[in-house]
Amino acid sequence: MKDVTFGQYYPVTSFVHRMDPRLKILFLIAYITAIFLATSFYGLAACAFVLLLAIAFSRVPIGKIFRAVRGILFLVLFTAALNIFFYRGETVYWQWKFLAVTKEGLIFSAFLVCRLVLLVICSSMLTYTTTPVELTDGIESLLTPLKWIRFPVHELALIMSIALRFIPILMDETDRIKNAQKARGADFETGGLIKKIKAIVPVLIPLLLSALRRAEELGDAMDARCYSGGKHRTKYKKLRFTWRDPVGVLVAAALVTGVVLLRVYGIGTI
Secondary structure, three states: OOOOOOOOOOOOOOOOOOOOOHHHHHHHHHHHHHHOOOOEEHHHHHHHHHHHHHHHHHHOOOOHHHHHHHOOOOHHHHHHHHHHHHHOOOOOEEEEEEEEEHHHHHHHHHHHHHHHHHHHHHHHHHHOOOOHHHHHHHHHHOHHHHHHHHHHHHHHHHHHHHHHHHHHHHHHHHHHHHHHHHHHHHHOOOOOHHHHHHHOOOOOOOHHHHHHHHHHHHHHHHHHHHOOOOOOOOOOOOOOOOHHHHHHHHHHHHHHHHHHHHHHOOOOOO
16 A cells, blocks of 8 residues: 555655646646657657656655556556467467467567556656645646636646545555554455455445545535635745746657657657
8 A cells, every 4th residue: 555656745855846837747748648659669768768857856766756666566467468468479489279478469568568667657756746735736727728618627626636635645544444453353465355355345444434534524624714616716826937847848849759750750660
């Protein structure tokens, strides 16, 4: 549970932390677009290089960055296994009935694993370097044009911010409940799949009740402070672009342009 990094913020002063949250959100969208446009390892290498630069300038420890990968390790291995044994190719290394290991399958599996790892790390970098309040303000600012059609922009941004803030809280709550159940003799480690699923039920029910109680307390606290949504609300801290933001724009534009050129000219396409 401690490997879940979404919603966690790493407080430090760095180049990336001081960038405008709106630009960081747009940069993430451009980065994800570049990852999916990449059709070769050269494109993924360019994406990885930009990500390493962002990590270096964010001053977030490498250990914390790769905790995000540990959290999806099962998904990565499962996806790799499916592509290794079921991807058809011309050069066959091993085959048994409908299962086969081919050169093309190994290459495509490695490509897909690299893509997944980059996606998870870049998404975690956004929450590591941006507070939930900044994310809320950034999302609300980017979606401001939707207010013309009476779309509840502020409420949507607030919901996303609260969800991100509650992820680490619920993870800690889950860990606390599991420890309490273990002290009462619960066993979460041994047994088959069915037994482990049944052992999780005494954790899920208290966790659900705790989440509902926290949501009710948060709603009461907002009502007690006369919270009235986004209408006529002012901001204590206004978002302003600085000299760091054009640098991010140039890096994102260069990355997307480079990946598109590699795709158009088919350089290194798998």
